[in-house]
Amino acid sequence: MGTEKPLHIVMFPWLAIGHLIPFHHLSKCLAQRGHKVSFISTPRNLERLPTTPSHLAPFIHLVSLPLPKVENLPDHAESSMDIPYQKAQFLKIAFDNLESPLANFLQNANPFPDWIIYDYASHWLPRIASQLKISSAYLSLFTAATMAFIGPPSVILNGGRDFNPEAVTVAPNWVPFQSDVVYRPHEVMKYADGAVGNESGTPDEVRFGLAVDGSDIVLFRTCVEFEPEWFDLVCKLYNKPVISIGVLPPEPEDGGDPAWIKIKEWLDEQRVNSAIYVALGTEATLSQTELRELATGLDKCGLPFFWVLRNPPGSTRGYSEMLPTGFTERVRNRGVVSTEWVPQAKILSHPAIAGFLTHCGWNSVIEGLCCGRVLIMFPVMNDQGLNARLLAGKKVGVEIARDERDGSFTSDAVAESVELAVLSEEGESLRANARRMKGLFGDGDRNGSCMDSFVNYLRNKKTKFMGSE
Template sequence: MADTHDNLHIVMLPWLAFGHMTPYLELAKLMAGKGHRISFLSAPRNIDRLPKPTPDLTPLISFVKLPLPAIEHLPEGAEATSDLPYDKIQYLKKAYDMLQEPVARFLESSDPDWIMYDFAPYWAGSIASRLGIRSVFFTILIGAGLSFIGPSRDSKGGDYRKTPEDFTRPPKWVPFPTKVAFHHFEIKKIFDSVTGNASGVTDVYRLKASQENCDIIALRSSYEVEPEWLTLLKDIYAKPVFPVGQLPPGDPDSRGETETWRLIKEWLDAQKNGTVVYVAFGSESKPTQTELTEIALGLELSGLPFFWVLKIRLGSADSELIMLPDGFEERVKGRGVVWDSWVPQLKILAHNSVGGFLTHGGWNSAVEALSFERALILFTFLADQGLNARLLEERQIGYSIPRNESDGSVTRQSVAESLRMVMVEEKGRVYREKAKEMRPIFEDKDIQERYVNNLLNYLKDHRPVKHPKSKGIII
């Protein structure tokens, strides 16, 4: 007899980056809120650093700590991409791949209905299949990004793209006009995703094997934002594709009052409504010294008030020190703040004095900003940020600061002009208006609810049928 209990047990296995763990946790909370049990797997320090669910969800979300093996070139205590400079992340992937056995043991002993896994543990789908557990490849890539990566490895003809230049044009399988592609400097910086790294497995292989090995594909997206890309994905993949919505953050006021926030709020309260540029480049993006100098001097030249969260070091292994220009902080005193430690980003974005957000283009940050109708000024660094930026540009939701196509260099003048254009000038009004248009889409709880219900209904209808007295599958 089959188990007819309606609630599911779902294991979640995100990649070790906060830009991945955060949307996984947001989805976990939404599913737990409907009575489903979640086992959230990650390295111990990451779990300790993640925000804790509210008391009503605590019994339904179990955090499972999987210690990473010590390997050469991976600094002790480095468990997330934010703990490492870019060139060391390949060793984090190598250590992560050594969790296959512990993950398999956990799946075997906990006997979940489904596992939702990220691109890095491309091996999770095969393990689940062997154990009679259904699997979801849940990617934090948006529809345009996943479509750009393209069909899985077993599709006819494979991927024709071999050089960085091949990735600066929309792929052949996109049937509509678009500018979604990398700039040359963006793909050049991350071309090891295509050619390989110390883990022995390229990121492109991981992505395509993840798509191939799963039962269904889920992604952080919605038809309200990118309908044509989601329709294309359904054509590309011969398996179900589920957008899970934008996973907007919860209420910023529910996150408690801290001394840090009191100090920041005091400064923000003294600024005029909609005038402040909030500047932050995420947990794993760090400007070079040259970029830092030009961004700083551009902020100074703009004459706008700003609050800049500046990360000058990516973990203990980061030996590339960067410094603000001489006298910069003194010259902008009162008008600009540079903050070098953690901040409550949601509370800042929600504050009425903030009008725009100079961001790296990570989708978490875009969703947070648009949930509070903040105009986006984009300066990309790594990963899928370039593809996100092209979609935002195409929709006139975000404006990218002009940069040298070959090396990505930027001038203080282009930083200042871009900030002033988006924040105050008439020709930048479209970006301010588009941010307002997006707010109802990004913060609408009913839209979000519909996407999650749609996914959960499928997971319930297609759970593996298990014998009540054993953990085996009925054949």
């Protein structure tokens, strides 16, 4: 009965801009297909979302849940971009305290939700969904390779997965093929040194395990053709339906944005395939030594560049004060350093851009490959090192060489990596591979088909609550 009745789908992302935006993008995709969406987050984070197009606004209801106060979490901090990385666990404590108000919303929602799509951090949500008889979907904004590396819930939740530094620098035994998708020692030393604690009481690996284990289905924002071996592996590890929703490629944006007009003027002055776009995301924090080596490397490579350099949260000292003496003056005629928000997807799509120096956050990688840009990889935190190994194995870019133990690198390594990726004859195969990725990641028909199949699954799925008709 009523198979064409619109679904009511609740969206509940983690409190990070790199999670909020894809969840909101997915909400618009669902609304375009006539379904009602309740998008739940905190007040400041809802204000950070892109404006919902007027024709979709009636289908998307933004639900504001005030973030509970937590000791050691700064006032007005509602996102990971508002805090130093070391305070992330306190944000997770506040997030976990949303359990009761979220349950109250779900219980009283009208119409009652058909599905809830949630993120890794809300490990407690599947239990609530089950109690309320709401079907649940865990949406992974991480690659299938990263999720396979973390492991199957049956292993994680039974204490069978060791996450000490030695264990995560080799491939786990459930990966049946040769794999370089592992962490470097320096990428995990911050955990071993105690710089990041576990004040929330629930380690991230347990959050992942519970989020996957309690879901009815697992969704991936990925291109299956890009990582088929890993996608096949997670299907086997999870022993439940696993669905690709496509990569949610960047949407066309209004060309009248004042910030874009000024940036476009600079880009238009550059030769085709001559400039480097540099951006390390909203959470990465560089030391002064790292910042100076990176800046000096960009200076040495001699290419035009556009560098987005966000000031570190909670710091009284801006990055501009940490740059090498005279750097801004030396590069004034060929380089731009911006501390403001920029339309990244538009910049990457401009014909002047030859390569993308990136932290390898999956959102940024998708935007880069949608435009066919070769990657110069500089992973900083979280899953970024695993992504860099995956991307290097797929030969779409080059990783800047670093000391494996302490993570140090030189300006020469930066310059050499840029030149290899963008200028050298040796790098032409990387550039060609990256250009081919545009046909996978940026294919609107392919991504639209994935979304249509996913929505049909939501409609037709006979869940454990519905039984058979």
